[in-house]
Amino acid sequence: MIYVNEAADPRLDDFRDLTTADRRPDRPGGRGLVIAEGTVVVRRLLASPYRPLAVLGVRRRVEELADDLAELTVPAYVTSSEVMAAVVGFHLNRGVLAVADRVPPPTVESVVADARVLAVLEGVGDHENLGSLFRNAAAFGVDGVLLGPGCADPLYRRSVRVSMGNVLRVPFTALPDWPRALLGLRRRGFTVAALTPRPDAVDLRRLPDGATGRVAVLLGSEGHGLSEQAIAAAELAVRIPMAPGVDSLNVATAAAVAFYELTALAHPGHPAIATPRPRQRTDGGTVGQ
Amino acid sequence: MIYVNEAADPRLDDFRDLTTADRRPDRPGGRGLVIAEGTVVVRRLLASPYRPLAVLGVRRRVEELADDLAELTVPAYVTSSEVMAAVVGFHLNRGVLAVADRVPPPTVESVVADARVLAVLEGVGDHENLGSLFRNAAAFGVDGVLLGPGCADPLYRRSVRVSMGNVLRVPFTALPDWPRALLGLRRRGFTVAALTPRPDAVDLRRLPDGATGRVAVLLGSEGHGLSEQAIAAAELAVRIPMAPGVDSLNVATAAAVAFYELTALAHPGHPAIATPRPRQRTDGGTVGQ
Incomplete structure (x- = not known):
């Protein structure tokens, strides 16, 4: 966890002005980085094939992610919600963000x-x-x-x-x-x-x-x-x-x-997503499977 | 169709500043009028039990509603998209609005x-x-x-x-x-x-x-x-x-x-929403209904 006090800190540049973050003329194809907002989505990003570059959040939210971050060498910047708002350009309810590089699409x-x-x-x-x-x-x-x-x-x-x-x-x-x-x-x-x-x-x-x-x-x-x-x-x-x-x-x-x-x-045999429907009798009633 | 040129026209007051239109301290319970946006929804409002008070739109959109308005005694105000934007507080893509009174909820x-x-x-x-x-x-x-x-x-x-x-x-x-x-x-x-x-x-x-x-x-x-x-x-x-x-x-x-x-x-007999499923044979194949 790296504490940051200044919205102008250049290490936070990939989090800057999120409303325009999808347009990045400085990056390949002009496309933005992958941005995850909130604990659930950040966690999913950290577990995905996308390579995380950094995490930014208020202390409480970053601490919630401690286990997810433990085995990664990703800088986790901690700051106040005011500095975060100044960086991203608006008040962010979810309190934590991660950015990752895109990966080449699969075939x-x-x-x-x-x-x-x-x-x-x-x-x-x-x-x-x-x-x-x-x-x-x-x-x-x-x-x-x-x-x-x-x-x-x-x-x-x-x-x-x-x-x-x-x-x-x-x-x-x-x-x-x-x-x-x-x-x-x-x-x-x-x-x-x-x-x-x-x-x-x-x-x-x-x-x-x-x-x-x-x-x-x-x-x-x-x-x-x-x-x-x-x-x-x-x-x-x-x-x-x-x-x-x-x-x-x-x-x-x-x-x-x-x-x-x-x-x-x-997926007829899949227990979670595909319980078979009961077979129907001719009279419209059902019989056991 | 009544042509209106001034955003300040008091006949348009019920369409004013739509972002706050759901709060109407001047009305029963403080609740706003029912507001319909766009041809499809306005048409649905005109066909509903809600009593329409007025329609406001650009000429082309109001003309599209001519048949729906024909049998109603509802003023249809026609204006430019600029005046509309000035009244409602933002640019409205859909080009037509209607307001209606609430009705007492059914039992x-x-x-x-x-x-x-x-x-x-x-x-x-x-x-x-x-x-x-x-x-x-x-x-x-x-x-x-x-x-x-x-x-x-x-x-x-x-x-x-x-x-x-x-x-x-x-x-x-x-x-x-x-x-x-x-x-x-x-x-x-x-x-x-x-x-x-x-x-x-x-x-x-x-x-x-x-x-x-x-x-x-x-x-x-x-x-x-x-x-x-x-x-x-x-x-x-x-x-x-x-x-x-x-x-x-x-x-x-x-x-x-x-x-x-x-x-x-x-609704087992409803032709549109409830075509019965085919009955399944014991081997998992299907038989005709």
């Missing part, structure tokens, strides 16, 4: 190799929706996220925060050659299921048998939905049953419902 | 009477989560929302906006006498199912037969979850199956998953 091959359930995104350009979607992907045991065209950067500060740090846990990478790459996923044994409100899409509850192995859920932006080309390249169009006259769901919410249904199908 | 009796699925909330104090939850309730055909202690006001501007106006469509009211009122719901034939991450809760996919009639889903705040008393007053504790080591879902997202599952059970 598509490595994200796909052992995956049972993937989320494949097109045009999810909103950082909060993207972060929420990663949070939901982690909750339901989705194995990876592939980013088609028009997607936001999951490592933007806002995405990291809204995801509760799950962008640092769920592997993701860009999927080039769109939408042809979807055919590649199908060749690898994935049922590519495009989520769309189209009335002729298959009800999510009535997927055909073949869809119960490896599944890639294709999700589009809330505003425009999936492109025709993407839907055409998918094997199935799937819809979430909804009440008449209702707008589409938020994309992260729709994703959660799809993940809930599909991870159970793709 | 619990009237919300509950014909409902098959209810959402019952405890401590959902965040206006955005509450708005999202109403949006999801509308999407899955939830019949009403009962607000236990500690809930935010669904008619706050932010809730109205995030709900996409669905707070104006899904009936809601306060549920006093907490948590004893939950026993009242059970006496009326509702299975009161408390959603909680507790490991000993029943998997949402394996609800007992009795839970397939009228269901009241009990949802707590994201931070603290449901109170012990509320869970004790429920008939069932139900959990959404999740991957190990994951935080709870956002409350509105968890609600969406629960609504998705439970509305299908409670």
